[in-house]
Amino acid sequence: MVSGDGPGAGGIDPQQLWLSSPRPRKGRKPAFSRAAITAAAVALADAEGIDAVTMRRVASRVGAGVMSLYSYAPDKETLLHLMVDHVSGELSPPAPPTGDWRADLKAIAHAQRALMLRHPWLPTALFNRRWSLGPNTLAFVEHALAALRPTALDGAAKLEVFSLITGFVARLVADEIAQAALAGSPERAAAEARYLAAVAADGHHPELAEALSAPVRPLTPDATFARLLDRMVDGLDTGT
Structure with missing residues (x-):
């Protein structure tokens, strides 16, 4: 991972x-x-x-x-x-890389997210330790490196991109799990909304007030993940 x-x-x-x-x-x-x-x-x-x-x-x-x-x-x-x-070992690569490295990276990220949602303890575990690469992990890293072959990145940079994507996915899934827990507590969610509304209205946070007044994008976990993943991967500079 x-x-x-x-x-x-x-x-x-x-x-x-x-x-x-x-x-x-x-x-x-x-x-x-x-x-x-x-x-x-x-x-x-x-x-x-x-x-x-x-x-x-x-x-x-x-x-x-x-x-x-x-x-x-x-x-x-x-x-x-x-x-x-x-x-x-559940991250068996679905197919060889297509040659479209951005699409392949996104497929990798979606597979990682599905894995972390099946095993909700995994994001926290990944944050707290430096992991040794076992055989199943190595197989998936190999797949990710192959997906990045069309780029101009060297080997070290490819590993950095893979780590960046993995950390990105782990952070979003951890937030997704936390938000799901918050949704199960309507009182807490309502209190959080009231607090943000008060902060936005105090005149000391104009940028936040403007951000909170913007049209709401789809907030389903799937839509949020796909939108942020597009922003992350499409913005990567790989020298190509």
């Missing part, structure tokens, strides 16, 4: 995490796997939020003792890296 690697990625050794197989404890073959543990953690986060994910809760979901999980995910930080890469 985002760029970031190396030992600084939350203390994670990416080579050990992604290129080495987990070593289960000696004795009877366990009834679970790292994939099952990760899937259980994702399901828990989807249902209750990222803060609900603890090694004890995940162990309970897979029917294991807490200590037996540590051979597969030695700490919650590692588990979170596994979770992000696990859900990134």
